[in-house]
Amino acid sequence: MLESSLKVAPLSPAVQRRRTFRRPGLFTVLLGAGCGVLFLLVLAPLYSLLSKAVENRDGEFVGLANFTHYLQMGGIESAFFNSLWVSALSMVIVVSLAFMAAWAITRTRLPWTGWIRGALVLPILAPSLLPGISLVYLFGNQGILNSWMMGADIYGPIGIVMGSCFWTFPHALMILLTAMENADGRHYEAATALKASGWRTFWTVTVPGARYGLVSAAFVVFTLVITDFGVPKVIGGQFDVLATDIYKQVIGQQHFEMGAVVSILLLLPALLAFAADRIVQRKQSASLSARSAPYKPPHNPGRDWLGAAMLTPTLVFIVAIIGMAIYASLVTFWPYNLNLSFSNYRFDLMDGGGWGAYTNSLLMALGTMVLGTALVFFNAWLMERTPQSKTMAGFFQFFALLPLAVPGLVLGLAYIFFFNHPDNPLNGLYGTLLILILCTVTHFYAVSHLTAVTALKQLDKEFEAVGESLKASRWRVLFTVTLPLCLPAILDVALYLFVNAMTTVSAVVFLYGPHTQLASVAVMSMDEAGDIAPAAAMAVMIMLTCAGAKLLQGALRAWLDRATRAWRRGA
Amino acid sequence: MNQTIQGSRLALRDVEKHFGDFCALKQIDLTVEPGELVCFLGPSGCGKTTLLRIIAGLEQQSAGTLQQGETDISHKPPRERDFGIVFQSYALFPNMTVSDNIAYGLRSIGMPRQAIRERVEALLTMVGLTDQTRKYPAQLSGGQQQRVALARALAPSPGLLLLDEPLSALDAQVRQHLRGEIRQLQKQLGVTTIMVTHDQEEALSMADRVVVMNNGVIEQVGTPLEIYQQPASAFVAAFIGAMNFLDGAALDSHRVRVGNHDFSVQTPVAEADRLCLAIRPEDVHLLPVGQGDWDGRVLAMDYLGAFIRTRVQLEGLEPTLLVDVDPRSARQLGLAPGADVCISLPAEALHCFAA
Numbered sequence: 018m019l020e021s022s023l024k025v026a027p028l029s030p031a032v033q034r035r036r037t038f039r040r041p042g043l044f045t046v047l048l049g050a051g052c053g054v055l056f057l058l059v060l061a062p063l064y065s066l067l068s069k070a071v072e073n074r075d076g077e078f079v080g081l082a083n084f085t086h087y088l089q090m091g092g093i094e095s096a097f098f099n100s101l102w103v104s105a106l107s108m109v110i111v112v113s114l115a116f117m118a119a120w121a122i123t124r125t126r127l128p129w130t131g132w133i134r135g136a137l138v139l140p141i142l143a144p145s146l147l148p149g150i151s152l153v154y155l156f157g158n159q160g161i162l163n164s165w166m167m168g169a170d171i172y173g174p175i176g177i178v179m180g181s182c183f184w185t186f187p188h189a190l191m192i193l194l195t196a197m198e199n200a201d202g203r204h205y206e207a208a209t210a211l212k213a214s215g216w217r218t219f220w221t222v223t224v225p226g227a228r229y230g231l232v233s234a235a236f237v238v239f240t241l242v243i244t245d246f247g248v249p250k251v252i253g254g255q256f257d258v259l260a261t262d263i264y265k266q267v268i269g270q271q272h273f274e275m276g277a278v279v280s281i282l283l284l285l286p287a288l289l290a291f292a293a294d295r296i297v298q299r300k301q302s303a304s305l306s307a308r309s310a311p312y313k314p315p316h317n318p319g320r321d322w323l324g325a326a327m328l329t330p331t332l333v334f335i336v337a338i339i340g341m342a343i344y345a346s347l348v349t350f351w352p353y354n355l356n357l358s359f360s361n362y363r364f365d366l367m368d369g370g371g372w373g374a375y376t377n378s379l380l381m382a383l384g385t386m387v388l389g390t391a392l393v394f395f396n397a398w399l400m401e402r403t404p405q406s407k408t409m410a411g412f413f414q415f416f417a418l419l420p421l422a423v424p425g426l427v428l429g430l431a432y433i434f435f436f437n438h439p440d441n442p443l444n445g446l447y448g449t450l451l452i453l454i455l456c457t458v459t460h461f462y463a464v465s466h467l468t469a470v471t472a473l474k475q476l477d478k479e480f481e482a483v484g485e486s487l488k489a490s491r492w493r494v495l496f497t498v499t500l501p502l503c504l505p506a507i508l509d510v511a512l513y514l515f516v517n518a519m520t521t522v523s524a525v526v527f528l529y530g531p532h533t534q535l536a537s538v539a540v541m542s543m544d545e546a547g548d549i550a551p552a553a554a555m556a557v558m559i560m561l562t563c564a565g566a567k568l569l570q571g572a573l574r575a576w577l578d579r580a581t582r583a584w585r586r587g588a
Numbered sequence: 589m590n591q592t593i594q595g596s597r598l599a600l601r602d603v604e605k606h607f608g609d610f611c612a613l614k615q616i617d618l619t620v621e622p623g624e625l626v627c628f629l630g631p632s633g634c635g636k637t638t639l640l641r642i643i644a645g646l647e648q649q650s651a652g653t654l655q656q657g658e659t660d661i662s663h664k665p666p667r668e669r670d671f672g673i674v675f676q677s678y679a680l681f682p683n684m685t686v687s688d689n690i691a692y693g694l695r696s697i698g699m700p701r702q703a704i705r706e707r708v709e710a711l712l713t714m715v716g717l718t719d720q721t722r723k724y725p726a727q728l729s730g731g732q733q734q735r736v737a738l739a740r741a742l743a744p745s746p747g748l749l750l751l752d753e754p755l756s757a758l759d760a761q762v763r764q765h766l767r768g769e770i771r772q773l774q775k776q777l778g779v780t781t782i783m784v785t786h787d788q789e790e791a792l793s794m795a796d797r798v799v800v801m802n803n804g805v806i807e808q809v810g811t812p813l814e815i816y817q818q819p820a821s822a823f824v825a826a827f828i829g830a831m832n833f834l835d836g837a838a839l840d841s842h843r844v845r846v847g848n849h850d851f852s853v854q855t856p857v858a859e860a861d862r863l864c865l866a867i868r869p870e871d872v873h874l875l876p877v878g879q880g881d882w883d884g885r886v887l888a889m890d891y892l893g894a895f896i897r898t899r900v901q902l903e904g905l906e907p908t909l910l911v912d913v914d915p916r917s918a919r920q921l922g923l924a925p926g927a928d929v930c931i932s933l934p935a936e937a938l939h940c941f942a943a
Binding site for chain 2: 477479480482483484485486487488489490493497498501502581583584585
């Protein structure tokens with residue numbers, strides 16, 4: 018009875034050939050389409066930007082004249098070197114602090130580490146404009162701690178470094194925590210058995226074990242700071258960096274070709290850091306394969322106190338910055354009327370788009386989340402779980418990771434050149450919410466892609482083969498097996514995209530239109546207009562929204578974890 | 589419900605597989621008879637798994653044809669072929685219960701619900717897991733998971749069952765037990781089965797015929813006994829069981845000289861300056877001094893339970909000879925490291941290979 022239903026009628030050779038090659042063909046075409054989409058969203062705009070940099074205002078080719086001009090203006094000496102040293106200094110500070118915090122969390126028996134971790138990664142939920150605003154309230158001319166500055170000005174490199182440290186800290190911390198949590202307890206046991214002192218163990222086991230994490234965190238922080246626009250915009254004062262220079266050239270002076278020139282200067286260090294990081298990552302994956310026993314920190318109160326001492330300054334700094342922003346947003350009129358009220362939250366009375374901007378941001382973030390998660394997962398699935406040639410998969414991987422090297426401002430400017438071009442059939446998108454969504458998906462594509470690929474790689478590589486043998490299509494395996502197993506990663510990617518879409522300023526600052534103002538941009542415009550308290554209020558709204566999303570996602574993951582405990586852990 | 593399956597005949601003709609310049613399979617010609625259990629045996633990298641994947645359609649052969657029953661399946665995608673497969677990792681769907689895993693393939697072919705339920709029940713009875721239906725794979729032991737994978741593969745009554753190292757993820761004891769169980773089930777169902785393994789004991793104890801592979805070619809096809817007793821090449825001789833190799837030269841078609849000793853062999857040899865004489869350790873006769881052909885001295889003795897593997901240094905010969913003796917004979921001979929012994933190599937146990 019069964020056999021009869023399985024019999025397949027013999028086919029003529031021609032039909033057979035077609036059927037053989039049609040099926041992989043479909044997946045190849047689909048991934049080709051994925052490459053095409055990313056080509057349109059990344060490479061084509063970048064090409065427009067590059068060509069703009071070698072043209073004059075009338076669109077004539079002028080070679081490197083624009084670069085020479087920028088050099089003569091002294092842009093290299095000021096903005097370029099300023100960017101480099103500020104980023105390098107922030108990198109050193111953040112990586113040191115994050116390493117100390119990660120050590121305290123993973124190598125001591127401090128209590129409440131769950132809460133501490135939660136507090137330390139809070140900055141990720143806030144737009145990078147928020148620390149700038151808080152720092153003004155703390156150390157500005159009317160700031161409550163102005164005396165601590167001892168006459169120095171918070172507007173300038175000091176403020177940029179402090180603000181950058183605040184918002185890049187969680188990125189470094191998460192990388193280092195991952196690197197240090199994977200430590201092999203046996204290495205520590207071996208060190209103890211060989212009579213190594215705690216100090217020697219630290220330098221011979223802990224640091225080497227975290228070295229890839231340290232290098233990776235350094236590159237990430239450097240890239241984040243040098244490409245960031247929010248902090249220097251609010252607190253940079255007269256101190257030029259590349260990111261604010263692009264903005265000034267384009268928005269202030271309408272020098273689009275000079276904006277393109279500065280973008281390329283900004284692209285160079287970011288690309289270098291990206292390439293270096295990829296090389297390091299490749300080495301790391303080779304060293305992580307061994308099975309290891311988890312490390313348990315020894316019982317040692319002295320060590321715990323040391324950990325607490327290393328954590329506390331960072332924790333206080335982060336909580337102070339966030340607390341200051343919330344407090345400032347609630348104070349009726351700084352510093353004359355310190356009564357608390359919600360008057361600063363009446364955004365409709367201010368410039369910058371009011372509550373409409375907030376709604377737009379919410380819509381844009383939701384759109385980015387839905388479209389981005391779907392696009393990222395589908396493409397990652399095609400690349401990982403369907404038959405693809407090595408060349409095709411390699412191409413796609415390149416397209417998917419490239420956005421990691423492209424600073425948001427550069428991407429946004431490239432989008433203007435590409436999508437606003439009158440000959441581009443897609444120029445109807447310009448000024449719509451959709452282009453903001455597409456740009457944001459692209460901006461944050463690489464990390465989402467890596468998360469999705471990691472999740473898909475963890476699945477048994479034979480699921481599809483078993484499906485084929487059981488006459489199930491790859492689609493059925495996708496919906497009945499792959500997607501359910503990847504749900505946690507899907508939720509992570511969704512949250513990542515939502516939070517970044519809510520907080521980003523850099524790419525979208527060039528792309529919003531009269532009807533698509535965004536909350537994060539509103540923070541900037543209100544700050545620019547001198548409405549600093551409402552700017553703080555809007556930044557707090559963004560942070561609260563992201564925190565709400567994080568809580569919701571946490572609840573969903575906890576529910577999912579409970580619902581699927583039986584098949585995940587066999588309990 | 590009738591649980592027997594009409595096993596299909598499988599014929600491979602001149603199958604080749606190239607990965608770039610690397611030739612993974614060369615001129616594979618093989619026929620598997622209906623209901624037969626055939627093992628592909630060889631060291632890792634010999635091409636046995638690639639061949640299995642080609643039979644499944646998971647890899648495309650570079651040349652050659654495959655025929656299953658009357659159908660040419662050379663260019664069919666896996667979904668249009670008729671086989672069930674069990675992987676080394678089992679690849680059970682972790683988010684589905686045991687029953688859902690087994691029913692997966694039945695739902696693909698649109699079997700009615702009631703029929704699926706009956707079929708799943710019958711399969712669970714067959715593999716002895718009727719009390720585990722609602723459990724998830726992670727809640728089962730390795731052996732139980734293996735059985736679920738087997739039931740899932742057999743559910744749509746395929747004409748061909750492919751097993752890719754199905755037992756290598758299990759403990760020795762469970763493995764022993766499942767060997768017998770799988771073999772019995774396979775015989776009972778009559779499903780044609782191909783099993784890939786690198787474990788010679790597994791291959792010899794389970795298979796009707798063993799296909800020994802090395803470097804992408806088939807070295808020998810034969811029953812376990814043939815493979816063991818009449819190895820077709822030095823590789824097969826060395827790969828299956830233990831074997832002593834002695835370099836020598838042919839004197840005439842039935843006499844071979846090794847060192848300064850001459851030995852007669854039963855199968856005629858081509859006259860050549862260099863050839864290789866082979867004998868299994870258990871076929872060497874160990875005798876008191878003066879009663880054998882060749883004097884030697886015991887170097888070492890390893891007690892391996894039922895027998896003792898003795899390493900003997902022969903006079904005037906550099907390589908040492910392995911000899912298996914049972915403990916009683918060893919006692920009678922007074923075997924001990926350093927003791928003098930004498931050996932003889934019976935003609936009927938000597939194999940000759942080209943050097």
